[in-house]
Amino acid sequence: MANTQAMTTSFKVDLLNAVHAFNGTGVPAHTVSTADTFKAALYITTATMNASTTAYSATNEVSGTGYTAGGVTVTFGTAPSSTGTTSFLTPSASITYTTVTLSTSFDAMLLYNTTQSNKSVAVYTFTAQTVAAGTFSLTMPTNDATTGLLRIA
Amino acid sequence: MDESLLEKREGSLDNDNETTTWVEYWLTGELVHRSVHVQLKRAVVSFGETAEF
Secondary structure, eight states: OOOOOEEOHHHHHHHHTTOOOSSSSSOTTSSSSOOOOEEEEEEETTOOOSTTOOBOOOTTBOOOTTOOTTOEEEOOOSOOEEETTEEEEOOSSOEEEEEEEEEEEEEEEEEEETTTTTEEEEEEEEEEEEEEEEEEEEEOOOSSTTTOSEEEO | OOGGGEEEEEEEEEOSSEEEEEEEEEETTEEEEEEEEEEEOOOEEEOOOOOOO
16 A cells, blocks of 8 residues: 555545635635634555545554644645636645654645545655654645645646 | 763755655664654645536
């Protein structure tokens, strides 16, 4: 098994159905003008996270001292935007797991929506890592149409 | 803990997907600290398409 970086297919469908709300404005499908809550969970190298992943699962999620199942909350302080024909969105802060010990190699992060039944958004992969009584952080790329973390072109 | 006994090891990698750095501290051959920092480079992109009638 292997993890594959991809925007999940279910998320693409959810976009058409206005399931997700990264910002509370201009979202008529939602009854309240508040953003949904998104989280980032880490997965070990033997997991199978890919475009077919429809929702968060604890199966093959990392575990260890200091890590809470489900991961950490992701901050979207900037509303989705667009340049040309490409829309984009990037978390406004790094995703950080502080003071954790993760002894089993992990190489994937699932971004998912806790407000909407833990529906998946995207899977990001990186070189397999372990952490020992330390910090694991994911720094975000520049929020634009070229490097934004989520882009629809 | 006598910090002078700690051995610091650092590393990094850079590819099309990420720039990653890590720092480790070893004490008498045992890993006691490892932190990792990943800078993601490659976003996931969805290409919207429309069908023709």
